[in-house]
Amino acid sequence: MQKNPIVFWELASHDAEKSVKFFEDVFEWEVPMNERLGFYTTNIGEDAKAIDGGIFTLKKAKLPFLTLFIQVEDIEEKARKIEACGGYLIEPPHTLDSGASICLFNEPSGVTFAMIQPRAAA
Numbered sequence: 001m002q003k004n005p006i007v008f009w010e011l012a013s014h015d016a017e018k019s020v021k022f023f024e025d026v027f028e029w030e031v032p033m034n035e036r037l038g039f040y041t042t043n044i045g046e047d048a049k050a051i052d053g054g055i056f057t058l059k060k061a062k063l064p065f066l067t068l069f070i071q072v073e074d075i076e077e078k079a080r081k082i083e084a085c086g087g088y089l090i091e092p093p094h095t096l097d098s099g100a101s102i103c104l105f106n107e108p109s110g111v112t113f114a115m116i117q118p119r120a121a122a
Contacts, residue, residue, distance in 0.1 A: 004078075007116065008069040009053035016040055016057040023055070031055060067104070067114050075101045075117040082107075093117075 013019040020031045020040050030043040039056035058064065072078045075093045082105050083089060090112060091104035099119030106112050 004070050004072050006051060006068045007071040009051060010039075010067045010069070010114075011053065011055045012058050012061055012065045012067075013055060014058060014064060016055050019055050065112065067112060069102075069114045069116045072115050072117055075103055075115055078115055079103050079105070 011019060016039065023029045023042070024031055031040045032043065033039070034041040034054070037054065039054045041054045042052045044050040044052055079089055079093050086108040088106045089103065090106060091102075093101050093103040093115075095101045101117040103115045104112060105115070
């Protein structure tokens, strides 16, 4: 298995409902509203190659965007490495209510990605 795989994606749209309908109609995806998360999430299926994602309407950003989430074991160490290798932290590592930690960053050319460290096992 590849180290630090892409495990999730998010599409920030000007109109989430319109984007959801597009993906449902074109690709026959199931994209129900996830009330717990507060945005639509794909339910592509149990194919081991499928990566589920989320679709929501823009709030803070002005332009639509797509973010890929890279799963890591040590988000703090990877954040330091991003900066050492010419990247830029947009949003430093922080813990969500779920217990997972996330961090937004730009790689050297300016493209935005995200890292996620799952909640520690209890």
